Amino acid sequence: MHVFSDPDNQDAYLSGMLWILKLTGASVVLALLLGIVLAAMRVSPIPVLRGFGASWVNVFRNTPLTLIIFFCFFGLYTNLGVELSDDLNINNFWLGVTGLSAYTAAFVCEAMRSGINTIPPGQAEAARAIGLSFAQTLRLIVLPQAARAVVAPLGSILIALTKNATIVGTIGLLESSNVMKQLINDNGDAVIPIFLVFAGTFVVLLVPTGYLFGWLAKRLAVRR
Amino acid sequence: MTGTVLYDHPGPRAQVRNRVLTVVFGTALLGLLWYVYARFDARGSWAAEKWRPFLDAKVWTEFILPGLAQTLRAALVGMVLALTFGVIFSVSRLSDHRWISIPVGAVVEFFRAVPLLLMIFFVFYGVPFLIQGPVSAFVAVVTGLTLYNGSVLAEAFRAGIRAVPKGQSEAAFVTGMRKGQVMQYILVPQAARSMLPVIIGQLVVLLKDTALGYIVAFPELLQQGVNVVSANFGNVVAAAIVVAAIYILINASLTLFANWLDRWTAQRGLRARPAAASGSPSI
Numbered sequence: 001m002h003v004f005s006d007p008d009n010q011d012a013y014l015s016g017m018l019w020i021l022k023l024t025g026a027s028v029v030l031a032l033l034l035g036i037v038l039a040a041m042r043v044s045p046i047p048v049l050r051g052f053g054a055s056w057v058n059v060f061r062n063t064p065l066t067l068i069i070f071f072c073f074f075g076l077y078t079n080l081g082v083e084l085s086d087d088l089n090i091n092n093f094w095l096g097v098t099g100l101s102a103y104t105a106a107f108v109c110e111a112m113r114s115g116i117n118t119i120p121p122g123q124a125e126a127a128r129a130i131g132l133s134f135a136q137t138l139r140l141i142v143l144p145q146a147a148r149a150v151v152a153p154l155g156s157i158l159i160a161l162t163k164n165a166t167i168v169g170t171i172g173l174l175e176s177s178n179v180m181k182q183l184i185n186d187n188g189d190a191v192i193p194i195f196l197v198f199a200g201t202f203v204v205l206l207v208p209t210g211y212l213f214g215w216l217a218k219r220l221a222v223r224r
Numbered sequence: 225m226t227g228t229v230l231y232d233h234p235g236p237r238a239q240v241r242n243r244v245l246t247v248v249f250g251t252a253l254l255g256l257l258w259y260v261y262a263r264f265d266a267r268g269s270w271a272a273e274k275w276r277p278f279l280d281a282k283v284w285t286e287f288i289l290p291g292l293a294q295t296l297r298a299a300l301v302g303m304v305l306a307l308t309f310g311v312i313f314s315v316s317r318l319s320d321h322r323w324i325s326i327p328v329g330a331v332v333e334f335f336r337a338v339p340l341l342l343m344i345f346f347v348f349y350g351v352p353f354l355i356q357g358p359v360s361a362f363v364a365v366v367t368g369l370t371l372y373n374g375s376v377l378a379e380a381f382r383a384g385i386r387a388v389p390k391g392q393s394e395a396a397f398v399t400g401m402r403k404g405q406v407m408q409y410i411l412v413p414q415a416a417r418s419m420l421p422v423i424i425g426q427l428v429v430l431l432k433d434t435a436l437g438y439i440v441a442f443p444e445l446l447q448q449g450v451n452v453v454s455a456n457f458g459n460v461v462a463a464a465i466v467v468a469a470i471y472i473l474i475n476a477s478l479t480l481f482a483n484w485l486d487r488w489t490a491q492r493g494l495r496a497r498p499a500a501a502s503g504s505p506s507i
Binding site for chain 1: 229230231232234238242245246249250253263264267269333334337338339340341342343345346349350351353354428432433434435436438439446450454460461464467468471472475476479
């Protein structure tokens with residue numbers, strides 16, 4: 001393990017993993033907000049909004065994330081001059097967050113929508129019967145119950161998002177996969193330990209997350 | 225629950241309100257689209273010479289179609305291997321022998337948690353040091369796709385096998401079948417049918433993930449259609465839109481096929497529907 005006793009390599013490893021955590025943290029907030037708005041659009045009484053939500057989901061769910069991130073860099077930044085920060089790294093970070101959030105929001109929207117579909121129609125009918133409007137029905141009755149039903153799928157989405165964050169390395173951010181590539185190229189004699197450390201970090205982070213969400217989903221499930 | 229349960233059938237006032245909101249949001253969306261259009265226009269992205277290359281047959285026969293062929297080749301090989309991996313590992317994880325099921329479970333959990341890109345980088349940059357020889361980008365991409373999607377499929381199959389009603393295997397044991405025969409003739413075929421939509425959903429993921437090959441310079445659709453084309457014609461926005469449209473077309477038709485298959489198998493009563501088994505989304 002001589003590779004990881006070198007402080008420079010330790011720093012590179014830590015900053016690589018830190019970028020992944022930052023990307024995940026920022027994207028998960030944006031993707032959740034955007035995804036819930038899109039889901040509300042898709043069940044709303046206004047056809048224009050339904051169409052917009054549906055197109056968003058169909059476009060982003062069916063396009064490879066690599067292409068989306070590529071487009072964020074070469075399309076938005078290089079071509080259109082969208083600059084989100086003066087610092088090159090921070091700029092790449094936010095471009096990556098933009099792509100990750102736009103992509104993940106499509107999956108959050110679909111999860112929320114299928115969560116809404118699990119709620120018995122009687123709930124919404126009762127809400128309407130006592131005179132609640134569409135927005136009130138959604139906010140007070142439907143979404144709180146749907147949120148409990150979507151804990152498990154949202155967990156899978158969060159785990160996938162953490163792994164997908166490595167793709168932001170494509171546009172030059174020195175996140176974990178790029179750091180691993182560099183370390184492998186510099187230390188050809190320690191290829192397997194290097195891979196196991198990086199892969200192991202993801203396993204240690206994500207396998208418990210999976211169990212946690214499974215446990216939460218069972219605990220929060222609405223018993224009918 | 226369908227969307228229409230969420231709001232009353234609109235009366236006169238609601239109809240007026242919905243029309244007003246339609247106009248308001250419609251204008252807002254049009255404004256947004258126009259803003260995006262204008263931003264692109266200011267950089268000349270809609271100029272005819274940026275799009276003309278796509279009318280040239282040579283651009284298609286030399287770049288886009290060979291790229292698409294490589295994407296489909298990697299996806300097809302990946303699909304076959306991932307399905308094989310998935311069946312073998314799901315069956316082994318359900319084995320009665322702990323010395324089989326525990327290590328297999330660990331392998332599946334490991335490959336499900338490791339980012340695909342990390343595996344591709346390991347095979348592409350790391351394995352050459354180990355075997356003292358080059359590894360092609362194709363092998364790296366297909367290995368990564370197989371291990372990752374195979375593990376995800378193994379979990380899906382396992383859920384499907386466990387969702388087959390218990391009476392099925394009990395009846396099979398009564399007729400004198402052995403464990404392996406019950407698995408082979410009774411459980412796996414029923415699980416495969418009930419899990420078909422999930423399997424196809426995962427295959428869409430696999431097809432999209434071939435685009436990671438771009439990062440290790442595998443000449444697939446993203447590499448050839450966007451990178452190479454835009455390097456030649458300076459039309460990165462146009463090229464990205466064309467290639468995205470190709471991906472969307474292929475994946476949307478696969479998804480439509482999966483939905484059709486879902487309804488078809490439901491109609492034919494080909495399965496004991498395991499609602500919980502098809503729960504987690506493929507992403």
